[in-house]
Amino acid sequence: xxxxxxxxxxxxxxxxxxxxxxxxxxxxxxxxxxxxxxxxxxxxxxxxxxxxxxxxxxxxxxxxxxxxxxxxxxxxxxxxxxxxxxxxxxxxxxxxxxxxxxxxxxxxx
Numbered sequence: 001x002x003x004x005x006x007x008x009x010x011x012x013x014x015x016x017x018x019x020x021x022x023x024x025x026x027x028x029x030x031x032x033x034x035x036x037x038x039x040x041x042x043x044x045x046x047x048x049x050x051x052x053x054x055x056x057x058x059x060x061x062x063x064x065x066x067x068x069x070x071x072x073x074x075x076x077x078x079x080x081x082x083x084x085x086x087x088x089x090x091x092x093x094x095x096x097x098x099x100x101x102x103x104x105x106x107x108x109x
Contacts, residue, residue, distance in 0.1 A: 003083045010072045021077045027070055034066040 001009070014021050022030065041058045043049045051058075075082045101107055 003086065004081070006068075007072055007076055007082060010069060011076050014073065014076075021073060024074060024077060027074050027077070031067065031070040031074065034063065034070055037063045038067060 021027070037058075038060065040055065041060045041063060044051045044055055044058075045060070072082065074080075075085075
């Protein structure tokens with residue numbers, strides 16, 4: 001699925017199953033909540049925190065998909081073409097960071 005197809009699929013789902021988009025403010029709050037759920041799994045799986053019994057069935061892929069879904073909702077309702085935005089962002093990073101990371105001693109070794 002391309003990013004464009006994902007945006008179309010989410011829009012169709014929202015306008016049928018989901019009834020309508022939540023407000024941008026509500027979706028921003030939901031996005032923050034979903035990113036927190038990703039952070040919770042990462043801190044337990046890759047960090048020093050231990051899993052609680054209620055965390056043991058947490059699915060990182062599912063939580064990342066939740067983040068992506070809400071991000072796509074925000075893009076759709078604010079008129080952002082994520083494919084175009086990602087291309088522009090990569091161009092910006094390629095110019096700005098052309099040698100920045102190669103010169104970072106912390107990344108070597």
